[in-house]
Amino acid sequence: MMAFEQIPKKDWYSILEADPSASVSDLKQKYQKLILMYHPDKQSADVPAGTVEECIQKFIEVDQAWKILGNEETKKEYDLQRHDDHSFSLSCRCGGKYSVSKDEAEEVTLISCDTCSLVIELLHYR
16 A cells, blocks of 8 residues: 655745745746855855855755746646645656645545546545
């Protein structure tokens, strides 16, 4: 039996220091400001190594946030997912995913794959 794994959630808006109601052009401005601030080539040579690593990690996160929020389709999908407090997913053998939110898991017993016709049964243990 396979268990659902909890999907880790990152708040891409807070990474870009933006409000969820911000327009794509506002998000782009925030992205450009932050990407320049944290770019590895912009870091001073006398900064401690740990600080440089933090900047590189922040640079990567800002870039990931822009890849999601800078595209209308992925932004829309992300915004829909943000409304679920807890989501769970399981990979299907076709490469798709079975996904269910915590609230949905209380009500449904069958979950369809998002790319093929396979269905799994959700068992509740109490």
